[in-house]
Amino acid sequence: MLRVENISVRCGVATTLQDVSFSLGSGRALAVVGESGAGKSTLIGAILGLVPCASGQISWHGAPVCQCHPALVMQEPRAAFNPRLSLRRSVMEPVVAQKMQPDLNRLDQLCQGLELDTGLLDRHPSEVSIGQAQRVGILRALIAAPPLVLFDEPLSALDAVTQKHTARLIAQMQMQEGFAALIVTHDLGYAAAFADDIAVLRAGQVAEYGAAHAFVAAPQTAYGRKLRDAAFALGALEHVA
Ligand SMILES: Nc1ncnc2c1ncn2[C@@H]1O[C@H](COP(=O)(O)OP(=O)(O)OP(=O)(O)O)[C@@H](O)[C@H]1O
Ligand SMILES: [Mg+2]
Numbered sequence: 001m002l003r004v005e006n007i008s009v010r011c012g013v014a015t016t017l018q019d020v021s022f023s024l025g026s027g028r029a030l031a032v033v034g035e036s037g038a039g040k041s042t043l044i045g046a047i048l049g050l051v052p053c054a055s056g057q058i059s060w061h062g063a064p065v066c067q068c069h070p071a072l073v074m075q076e077p078r079a080a081f082n083p084r085l086s087l088r089r090s091v092m093e094p095v096v097a098q099k100m101q102p103d104l105n106r107l108d109q110l111c112q113g114l115e116l117d118t119g120l121l122d123r124h125p126s127e128v129s130i131g132q133a134q135r136v137g138i139l140r141a142l143i144a145a146p147p148l149v150l151f152d153e154p155l156s157a158l159d160a161v162t163q164k165h166t167a168r169l170i171a172q173m174q175m176q177e178g179f180a181a182l183i184v185t186h187d188l189g190y191a192a193a194f195a196d197d198i199a200v201l202r203a204g205q206v207a208e209y210g211a212a213h214a215f216v217a218a219p220q221t222a223y224g225r226k227l228r229d230a231a232f233a234l235g236a237l238e239h240v241a
Helices: 040-047 087-097 104-113 118-122 130-142 160-177 188-194 212-217 222-234
Strands: 002-011 014-024 029-033 055-060 071-073 148-152 180-185 197-202 205-211
Touching (some): 002 040, 014 055, 014 197, 071 130, 104 160, 118 130, 188 212, 205 212
Parallel strands (some): 029 197, 148 180
Antiparallel strands (some): 197 205
């Protein structure tokens, strides 16, 4: 289980995260929602050990998170790859970094699950569509079978049809692979459809945290209600309500 306990992060004099706590069980999905600047990416950085915490603790099954080799799926699919490397080289980087034996069956299987033609991997990042690049990003995240995968706005660079397709594939891959997923998203409809739990981050603090269906049915705070009602107004929650 991922445990985030009372963490605070400071950037200069500003506090970007304050007393943030939540947990995420193996194989479960947690969505972190909140407006721009709320601290969502900072939170991912803190979990990955890239952003130092002023206080608090983060652990995976009682050990430092880095020991479980968590994977990250980034928002900008093409920017996530070295433009000079073939996608295949980039995809295999986690396997090389962790000194694992390359498993071509696993690569084929994951490509199939992500509806990716393996021939695509011989191209460079600029030679595939954004939607394909994001699925290759997910492939790279999953290749070394991490128990924990962090997604920072994985759909926001994609068009509406590609968003739905990619969201469905992420959900299928999570069922198949059983990783714990932490998904940062602006999209409350997606959060409610995909995640078991939702944490609402506001100005660096957890404003609301609990089961996704309970949040959608009855937010506990005025801010939570405002977010939920705004999503309803956009039609974003129609498919989950
Ligand atoms: N390196 C930094 N130095 C100073 N302040 C920073 C730094 N990185 C982020 N911040 C500040 O921390 C706050 C949280 O930023 P963060 O990027 O985590 O927000 P976010 O919720 O991911 O927003 P978005 O939805 O726009 O991606 C913001 O006020 C931001 O200006
Ligand atoms: Mg961000």
